[in-house]
Amino acid sequence: MTAHGDLAADLASAIMAARPRVVAALAAQLRDLDAAEDAFADAAASALALPEPPRDVPAWLFVAAKRCAVDAIRKGEAEARKVDALAEVSEMADILTLPEPIPDERLRLLFICCHPALGTEVRAPLALKVICGLPVARIAQLFVVSEPAMFQRITRAKAKVREAGIAFELPPRRDWPERLGAVLLALELAFTAAYADAGGELLAALEEDLGAEVERLALLVAELVPDEPEALGLAALVLLARSRHAARLDANGAMVPLSQQDAGQWDFARIEQARRLMDRAAQAARSGPYQVMAAIQLTHARRAFDGVTDWGAVLRLYDVLLALRPSPMVALSRALALVQVEGAAAGLTALEALPAERLALARPYHAARADLLARAGRKAEAAAALDAALALSPPRAERLWLEARRASLV
Amino acid sequence: MQFMLMINEDESAYAGPDGAALLEATLAGHMQLAHDLVAAGIPFSGERLKPAATATTVKFDAGAVSLHDGPFAETHEELGGFYIIDVASLDEAIAWAKRIPVPKGGIEVRPIWPMEG
Numbered sequence: 001m002t003a004h005g006d007l008a009a010d011l012a013s014a015i016m017a018a019r020p021r022v023v024a025a026l027a028a029q030l031r032d033l034d035a036a037e038d039a040f041a042d043a044a045a046s047a048l049a050l051p052e053p054p055r056d057v058p059a060w061l062f063v064a065a066k067r068c069a070v071d072a073i074r075k076g077e078a079e080a081r082k083v084d085a086l087a088e089v090s091e092m093a094d095i096l097t098l099p100e101p102i103p104d105e106r107l108r109l110l111f112i113c114c115h116p117a118l119g120t121e122v123r124a125p126l127a128l129k130v131i132c133g134l135p136v137a138r139i140a141q142l143f144v145v146s147e148p149a150m151f152q153r154i155t156r157a158k159a160k161v162r163e164a165g166i167a168f169e170l171p172p173r174r175d176w177p178e179r180l181g182a183v184l185l186a187l188e189l190a191f192t193a194a195y196a197d198a199g200g201e202l203l204a205a206l207e208e209d210l211g212a213e214v215e216r217l218a219l220l221v222a223e224l225v226p227d228e229p230e231a232l233g234l235a236a237l238v239l240l241a242r243s244r245h246a247a248r249l250d251a252n253g254a255m256v257p258l259s260q261q262d263a264g265q266w267d268f269a270r271i272e273q274a275r276r277l278m279d280r281a282a283q284a285a286r287s288g289p290y291q292v293m294a295a296i297q298l299t300h301a302r303r304a305f306d307g308v309t310d311w312g313a314v315l316r317l318y319d320v321l322l323a324l325r326p327s328p329m330v331a332l333s334r335a336l337a338l339v340q341v342e343g344a345a346a347g348l349t350a351l352e353a354l355p356a357e358r359l360a361l362a363r364p365y366h367a368a369r370a371d372l373l374a375r376a377g378r379k380a381e382a383a384a385a386l387d388a389a390l391a392l393s394p395p396r397a398e399r400l401w402l403e404a405r406r407a408s409l410v
Numbered sequence: 411m412q413f414m415l416m417i418n419e420d421e422s423a424y425a426g427p428d429g430a431a432l433l434e435a436t437l438a439g440h441m442q443l444a445h446d447l448v449a450a451g452i453p454f455s456g457e458r459l460k461p462a463a464t465a466t467t468v469k470f471d472a473g474a475v476s477l478h479d480g481p482f483a484e485t486h487e488e489l490g491g492f493y494i495i496d497v498a499s500l501d502e503a504i505a506w507a508k509r510i511p512v513p514k515g516g517i518e519v520r521p522i523w524p525m526e527g
Contacts, residue, residue, distance in 0.1 A: 117500055117504065163521065166499065167499030169499070169501075
């Protein structure tokens with residue numbers, strides 16, 4: 001790649017990283033999600049066309065986007081009045097990076113995107129689109145709907161925000177608990193998106209940005225509602241997952257499962273930060289699924305200090321999680337903990353008792369079955385299970401891992 | 411901005427032996443709400459409608475006009491009345507809608523198309 005290409009790539013990722021803060025500030029001022037997104041897109045295009053990249057990318061984008069928005073409003077007004085549309089378009093190259101502070105409106109935007117007047121099925125997609133700038137195609141993939149259907153869903157939600165008079169103010173404190181559940185769910189889903197494809201080639205950079213953004217947002221929410229233990233639990237969960245970033249892939253880019261990761265590569269600062277958040281959450285004495293999920297991940301993280309994993313504790317925590325938030329995937333994780341506590345035979349029995357038809361599209365289900373079948377000496381069935389997982393188009397890192405296990409069976 | 415709060419309620423709740431007392435309590439709730447709206451300085455209006463059995467619907471179909479004895483939509487809950495309030499946002503409108511006394515039913519909150527110019 002040429003030096004110029006590197007610069008352009010740097011600028012593109014700086015623009016992506018600046019997006020949530022800039023779009024949120026624009027939306028708060030313009031009180032219109034589409035106008036904010038359009039203005040940001042115009043400003044980003046102008047930035048990429050500059051002979052030299054701006055020194056302070058977020059500040060430049062904020063100023064440029066505000067100009068674009070003003071131009072767009074003037075143009076719209078001129079057209080509406082059927083006046084000869086001579087609205088002048090501002091020159092972008094002359095924007096000085098004045099030290100204009102960008103107000104942090106990300107939480108406000110999150111509350112708008114997760115407004116209870118919007119359908120539950122659209123809140124997280126809207127947040128991912130507007131705040132994180134995730135492409136609609138990717139969001140559709142994540143929520144397993146067609147791209148046109150997701151596009152329509154998001155477009156309708158934006159129209160409702162605009163036309164129905166949804167408040168652009170932060171809701172009063174007393175309404176926060178009601179609003180928080182929807183926000184935490186949106187963050188959880190965005191986080192899942194960031195980590196679904198850890199070794200993917202094309203989206204790796206975007207997803208690393210997304211993971212970082214979700215972490216920032218989760219920490220921000222935890223900071224703003226320190227009395228809400230579930231917000232702290234989710235932030236801890238995100239930190240613990242991100243603490244394993246460096247250990248997730250081997251030298252060939254294949255996924256390394258948690259139990260085989262080199263604990264020495266984990267990020268101890270993040271683990272410690274998560275532990276402190278969970279201590280604070282525990283003081284509220286109100287448990288919830290995010291706190292339990294974080295506790296499970298913290299139990300795994302203790303391997304870095306104790307050298308072993310307390311699988312009995314993991315199993316008990318999965319029992320609690322299963323009661324709080326029953327799902328086939330949680331039951332699957334519980335069965336895998338059971339393998340460690342009671343052995344492969346007990347694990348296989350538990351696994352075979354799960355609703356296979358509801359887990360047919362879950363790659364971890366097939367991978368776990370393959371493992372247990374192989375241990376029981378049923379190699380042909382194990383190979384078939386791995387083939388089933390490979391047929392579900394895993395991301396590259398997971399595919400490499402599955403293929404290596406498939407090869408080791410013969 | 412203006413919002414219409416449409417009260418769709420199950421009229422049968424007011425029938426039966428306890429119906430009269432329930433109606434009285436509901437009406438008292440509306441009086442209290444009107445009082446609170448005045449106290450909060452919120453411009454509003456509102457009306458109570460006679461029962462759905464008194465409704466006549468004028469139907470249009472490709473130029474043909476006909477009359478129908480009954481409300482437009484035959485449902486368990488009927489439009490029983492409405493408020494129009496002028497507040498800053500949907501959030502405020504919803505907060506007021508939650509205070510309308512409704513024994514059984516729901517309230518549809520709709521922004522009113524603003525008159526331009």
